[in-house]
Amino acid sequence: MNEIKASMAGSMWQINVKLGDEVKAGEDVAILESMKMEIPIATEKDGKIAEIKVNEGDFINEGDVIIILE
Numbered sequence: 311m312n313e314i315k316a317s318m319a320g321s322m323w324q325i326n327v328k329l330g331d332e333v334k335a336g337e338d339v340a341i342l343e344s345m346k347m348e349i350p351i352a353t354e355k356d357g358k359i360a361e362i363k364v365n366e367g368d369f370i371n372e373g374d375v376i377i378i379l380e
Contacts, residue, residue, distance in 0.1 A: 312355050312379040316370045320344030325366055327377070331359045339377055342370070351376060 323343035333339060338350040339359075357379030364376050 312353075312357055313375045314339060314351060314353055314377040314379065316342060316372055316374045316376055317349065317351060318342065318344050319371045320349070320369070322364050322366055322368045322370055322376070323348060325362060325364075327359050327362070329359050329362065333357060333359065333379070353377075353379065355379065 320342045322340060324341040327333060327339045333353050334356050335354055336352055338352050340351045342349045342351055359377060360380035361378040364370055
């Protein structure tokens with residue numbers, strides 16, 4: 311399994327995937343809002359979305375797991 315983690319603290323502004331979606335390396339899976347900036351979060355590996363650990367609007371810290379790939 312592969313974990314996609316937050317690169318910095320902020321609010322989860324948008325989640326671009328759903329459970330079961332297939333993603334490719336480099337694809338943006340979510341957008342984090344921090345200091346009035348939108349920061350895309352991309353997956354580093356190909357995979358299938360197994361679990362989404364956060365909801366839009368949640369505050370997350372740097373290193374928090376956002377999505378798990380199978």
